[in-house]
Amino acid sequence: MKMIKYILSAFLILGCFVTIAQTQKGSVLIKNATVLTVTNGTLENTDVLVENGIIKRIGKNLNASNIQCIDGTGKYLMPGIIDAHSHVALDAVNEATAPITSEVKMGDVVNPYDIGIYRALAGGVTISHAMHGSANAIGGQNITLKHRYGTSNPEDLHMKDAPRTIKFALGENPTRVHGRGNGIQPRTRMGVDAVIRNGFNEAIQYKKAWADYENAQKQKGAKPVPPKYDSRLATLADVLDGKIIIHCHSYRADEIYALINTCREFGIKNIVFSHVNEGFKVAPELAEYTMGASVFADWWAYKFEVYYSTAYNAAILMENGVITSINSDSGELIRHLYHEAGKAQRYGQLDDDQTLALITINPAKQLGIADKVGSIEEGKQADLVLFDGHPLSVYAIPQMTFVDGVKYFDINEDPDDMRLKVSASEALEPIFLREHEHRCMHGVDFFFTNFGRNLFNHTH
Amino acid sequence: MKDMKKLLYSLILALLPILVQAQFDGEFVKPRTGKFLLQNATVVTVTKGNIENGSVLIENGKILAVGKNIQANDAEVIDCSGQFIYPGMMDAGSRLGLVEVNSLPETQDYAEIGQVTPNMQALVAVNPNSVAIPVTRVSGVTTTLAVPSGGLFPGTAALINLNGYTPDQMYAGFKGVVLNFPSSARRSTWDRRSDEDIKKEAEAAQKTLNEIWGRAETYHQLQKAKAELQYYPEMEQLSKVVAGELPLLVEVNAATDILSAIEWIQSKNAKAILMGVAEGWRVADKIAAAGLPVIVGPMLSIPTRQSDRYDAAYTNPGKMAKAGVKVVIRSNDAENTRNLPFNAGFAAAYGMGKEEALKAITINAAEVFGVADKMGSIEVGKDATLFVSTGDPFETKSQILHVFIDGYRVPMSSRHIKLYQEFLERSPGLEKN
Known part of the structure; x- marks a missing residue:
């Protein structure tokens, strides 16, 4: 019984840490994209390095170990x-x-x-x-x-x-x-x-x-x-x-x-x-x-x-x-x-x-x-979108979206149904015209x- | 006394030139007809490929010639070097002209009272002087289907060209009776009816529909038998549908409803076109097998179900086209019917492809409406309803430069453009000297 109490309080304490903890921050290296910085023009064949949710470096031939690398060749990167x-x-x-x-x-x-x-x-x-x-x-x-x-x-x-x-x-x-x-x-x-x-x-x-x-x-x-x-x-x-x-x-x-x-x-x-x-x-x-x-x-x-x-x-x-x-x-x-x-x-x-x-x-x-936020600049928060074409073209389709360097949308990896919660009382899913x-x-x-x-x- | 009168008359006569010269600034540009030669463009005929360095000759409202090296000494020549000529874009579902300001009921002429009002003629309510018409046509959207909405049979839709001073001058040769097929879907997220109520209402509507249709069939048989019939305008109109003179435009969206509608249409042997078809992609094979054309849109709308992929509405027309359905695209808008090409653009980007998407707002629409002998492509003998642009009209960057409707060169002006001209550099600016 006492043991259970200890475990429970341990969980409670852990819970406190979790809620206190910062929101998630990600690291990623996007290679060789056309970077639409907005404030500093368009940079061709450019890499953007994100560390812990912040744009660390923008440049050519950037390298980083233990960081997910995304090939941006032929793609356009713009600020979120x-x-x-x-x-x-x-x-x-x-x-x-x-x-x-x-x-x-x-x-x-x-x-x-x-x-x-x-x-x-x-x-x-x-x-x-x-x-x-x-x-x-x-x-x-x-x-x-x-x-x-x-x-x-x-x-x-x-x-x-x-x-x-x-x-x-x-x-x-x-x-x-x-x-x-x-x-x-x-x-x-x-x-x-x-x-x-x-x-x-x-x-x-x-x-x-x-x-x-x-x-x-x-x-x-x-x-x-x-x-x-x-x-x-x-x-x-x-x-x-x-x-x-x-x-x-x-x-x-x-x-x-x-x-x-x-x-x-x-x-x-x-x-x-x-x-x-x-x-x-x-x-x-x-x-x-x-x-x-x-x-x-x-x-x-x-x-x-x-x-x-x-x-x-x-x-x-x-x-x-x-x-x-x-x-x-x-x-x-x-x-x-x-x-x-x-x-x-x-x-x-x-x-x-x-x-x-x-x-x-x-x-x-x-x-x-x-x-x-609002532009691709070193030191700014890494809110980014990768498009397969120039985003001002009607034919361009967003491929990935990052907030604080964390990927929250991936056109190729996400399942169709992205609901977080399904109502238990809902026997039949409603259709809204x-x-x-x-x-x-x-x-x-x-x-x-x-x-x-x-x-x-x-x-x- | 006589002299006084003379004096008065001569005074008036003397003043007359001054009165006549009352000064207005600027000249009003009217739509004008004539003989026009559009030269050196890429002609996107839609039906017969693209012609580089091509020309289009227009006279008496018709396309007189299409091709390379066309000469016409007496024509007004418009140089279109580096530009593109497209057939006018057709919006197969819009309230343009039927409403001026949507929040003001006084200006809403698209929804009459009652469930069974197929005799309500949209063409009667089209306002040729709607401010939104020039706003729309300068975008290259030249033709729209004016669709009434509301009850079970809300009225008769009419195809109109966006130039003319009377509905008859605008009428483009197609009418269809609208049927809002009984729906198991919610109208919107505002719709808070219980599942039970929705089911009951749909069943009641289905019962009414069958009863009304039965009555229309009886009416038609009596007509054929030359019976003396009392004045019954609703049945008179539906009788034309029973006879196959007018098609049914069946607004239906949820997948199960589409299947019910197909079954119903087949059981009645009715000539029909499906409209809306938001969940058409779920039952695309069934629609194709039934051989029914669809008018789908808008693409720029959210998925019908929360569990659906985010792009369900974008990909819907492409999926149906691939299954072999004849697809036409509509905006289902009113004042922003000019967004039709962008709806088509999204359809193109999300699986339909540019060529098919362009057909969906030109030749496919013309074919479905039975007016392909006059519209929908750039071919000799067809109506001169076309536009010139700097590039792909689906791209927002492209500029629309000239628009012709039925051979009329319409002014590239609208209230939106006039306000731009007035206010880009306001005078006085911040300070009034």
Whole structure:
């Protein structure tokens, strides 16, 4: 009996070590590939040496003992693709209960079993920015994920060295949910602007209350009462202090411009506009005052606020000096972002490096992780994809995908069925004709059951 | 008084030139017809190989000549050196023209109320002035099948060319009655019906289908017997299907449903084309044996089952083609019907091959729709519906340079292009001086 106890506690201790242990890091040598560094041009017949999850050396005729070697002859190696707007691996998307819900964290609802993570890897995507939905003017805090598929621990997917980000949303979605759905502000773009300003001003008051309290504490003999803790306002205070990057769902030029002005007024510089279909109309302002725009390649006309948009958006933004990325917001599109980026060559003739930047170094900049990922450079994390052709060709097929030097996708070795978990209650596997591809309004459908069946075809 | 009138008239007359000269900037470019000679291109005929340094002569809406060294002194010559000429791409399933802004029910004209509405004519609801039409045709997609959706028999689809000011000017000669075959699959991951409910609904739909079909057969027999029939527009339309005048476009996706649909089609001896066919690869041999053509797509969609390989939708058309099925590709989109070539590109990359994938959006579509005498390839006598590009249209890098539809040279302009022209270098920029 005692023996069993010892064994059990030994297991418990071991368990602790396992959970404390770092996420897996790999070593690999990829030989003789065409290396698309993104930040340093294209290197022909080049080797990339990865040690313990880090790109150690880039060069010719590299050798390493006891490291798996992969022949990249005739193949193209590019940095892992980064999706700056996704809802992959999330069990919930919208906390649509108030116009401001900055206290909510997407890190709490990560589902490591989502097959969508593997499908993204099979399309070369190594990092996704898993975001709160667009129901609220100020939504929850997002989580940047590394696609370390295979773990059952959600935390293993968190990119822990990524800065905090938060979702904001303008226009039709928050006004529909709150103004028309709940009968509260905001019902208009005036209201959205006011809600955000009120939030910022309350956060300033909150900060002041805490500063006053801390000052009062320093007085001898004083026993001040601390202000009531408020996670919602504390988060907004961090936004004001530049500790959290805003990623704002937006479409129309007027609403984008209004929030740029509000942010300037409150001294906020860390803001990225997402979707931003009419961003091209305020490209000079986006270039001057923001961390850029994360756009769709060609989506338009699925709702009125995107009727006056253009597939040339990404090209216009790039040519105006805006940091621009192309995102998916979809469990389908995330699988071929390299192709979505390629559309910026059809619509605006961007060159290869500009185009590849749209899905690598630029989204990395927007997520505040460009010093760690987003290009093939010595010292960076080894998130890499090997293609059998140039990734901007429609005929190119991803062959292997690495995160931190660990291979998570191999077209030749992986079995067809890559599910990590099969539901025991599921007698017959369900067949889905389509995914609800566009998930920004996921979780708010109960508001709109009378609005017509087509509302949720396209609803970011 | 008379003088006053005279004075007034002369004043108006004097002002007239000013009124007429009211100034508009820029010229509106309209589609125009004429005699055109496209010279020195690689002509990808689709049916008769490629012609290097070839030319295509267009007149009166038709292809007058194809080959090397074609001369025509009176034609407008377009130099296509280093470029490629392809037949217009045909999207065999789209809502283009039937919807303007999908979130606004006022602009949705593809889904009527009711389960049995085969008499709903998509062609009637096609808006020739939809902003999305020029956006689509500048991509080289020149022809689409406008498909109604909704109930069991949602309506009659119509093939349209993307140029013209009335539906009749656009109509491209094919119609088919849509049947949404009873489905055992979930519509989407939003669909939270229990397995039991799905089964019950499918069984009920199957019962309705058989009952409706029986009625249509009776109606047709009465028609043939020249009986006096009451006004019954639904049956009048289905009677044409029973008679084989109109084919059935059977939307069906899950493997078991495809097998049921094949059995049903054979038992009714109906002329049919399968649409959707997301799990066609699972039963490709059976589809081939039945000799039914398929309209498959989009390729750019997720696998129907979580256990499926990630690329199941990409490889689906290639697997069916290899099994001997005649495959046509659709986008099943509306405003982004321009993505048709990219759907074909993915099919090509994942097993179908370039040549077959190109056929799947040109000649195969024309053959399945019975319009191959007019469309689907670059051959003498066919309609001059084609485009010129800098390269392979499946590649995003390629630029589409000229588009001809029925001999009309359509302007390479759209709202997307105009916004690009206006905003690439905005004036004023950041500062207004």
